[in-house]
Amino acid sequence: EAGVAQSPRYKIIEKRQSVAFWCNPISGHATLYWYQQILGQGPKLLIQFQNNGVVDDSQLPKDRFSAERLKGVDSTLKIQPAKLEDSAVYLCASSSEGRFTGELFFGEGSRLTVL
Amino acid sequence: QQQVKQSPQSLIVQKGGISIINCAYENTAFDYFPWYQQFPGKGPALLIAIRPDVSEKKEGRFTISFNKSAKQFSLHIMDSQPGDSATYFCAARGGSTLGRLYFGRGTQLTVWP
Numbered sequence: 001e002a003g004v005a006q007s008p009r010y011k012i013i014e015k016r017q018s019v020a021f022w023c024n025p026i027s028g029h030a031t032l033y034w035y036q037q038i039l040g041q042g043p044k045l046l047i048q049f050q051n052n053g054v055v056d057d058s059q060l061p062k063d064r065f066s067a068e069r070l071k072g073v074d075s076t077l078k079i080q081p082a083k084l085e086d087s088a089v090y091l092c093a094s095s096s097e098g099r100f101t102g103e104l105f106f107g108e109g110s111r112l113t114v115l
Numbered sequence: 116q117q118q119v120k121q122s123p124q125s126l127i128v129q130k131g132g133i134s135i136i137n138c139a140y141e142n143t144a145f146d147y148f149p150w151y152q153q154f155p156g157k158g159p160a161l162l163i164a165i166r167p168d169v170s171e172k173k174e175g176r177f178t179i180s181f182n183k184s185a186k187q188f189s190l191h192i193m194d195s196q197p198g199d200s201a202t203y204f205c206a207a208r209g210g211s212t213l214g215r216l217y218f219g220r221g222t223q224l225t226v227w228p
Contacts, residue, residue: 004158040220040221041220041221042119042121042204042206042218042219042220042221043159043204043216043218044218045215045216048215056215091158091159093158103149103161103164104159104161104216106158106159106160107158108156108157108158109157109158
């Protein structure tokens with residue numbers, strides 16, 4: 001079974017530029033999450049989707065971050081304009097619905113460096 | 116506000132020794148407590164998890180001890196191996212099945228051969 005796919009793996013941009021990250025969850029997983037992991041810290045939830053709908057985006061900085069999940073499958077996370085403090089690894093995760101066990105399956109992440 | 120507090124930040128253990136990582140929480144609505152293991156350049160992966168109705172869960176060399184009254188739980192790694200060297204995160208989840216996971220800050224474990 002293929003895992004969660006993310007791209008790009010690495011991105012370096014100047015502050016005030018924009019960036020987009022893509023995620024393809026495990027096939028059949030209805031719930032998709034974007035987490036931000038700053039160096040030396042645990043992952044922090046940015047947004048959670050259930051199929052196409054947003055379940056929780058309370059910690060998403062909506063003035064600069066946006067995310068969408070089209071057709072309940074792939075998702076894109078965008079940052080515009082980027083700030084220095086956005087340097088982090090952006091992790092996408094998915095989990096199945098119905099037999100939810102609490103297990104999140106994470107991708108390898110997209111590492112963003114803002115200069 | 117840190118929902119889950121984890122310690123120590125780093126841990127060095129001799130091969131064959133016992134590694135112990137501790138976590139504490141405040142929110143009594145939490146009903147699921149997983150531990151995730153993360154290797155450099157990889158995403159976190161579920162290692163073991165426990166619910167508050169049991170005090171201990173063991174899977175191979177990994178054991179979670181849970182103290183509901185103290186609102187604390189810990190991960191014990193018996194017979195630690197160099198391959199266990201990774202960052203470990205404790206986490207907690209709220210009462211709803213779609214509740215978010217709150218992660219601790221992580222413990223970087225190094226096991227010397």
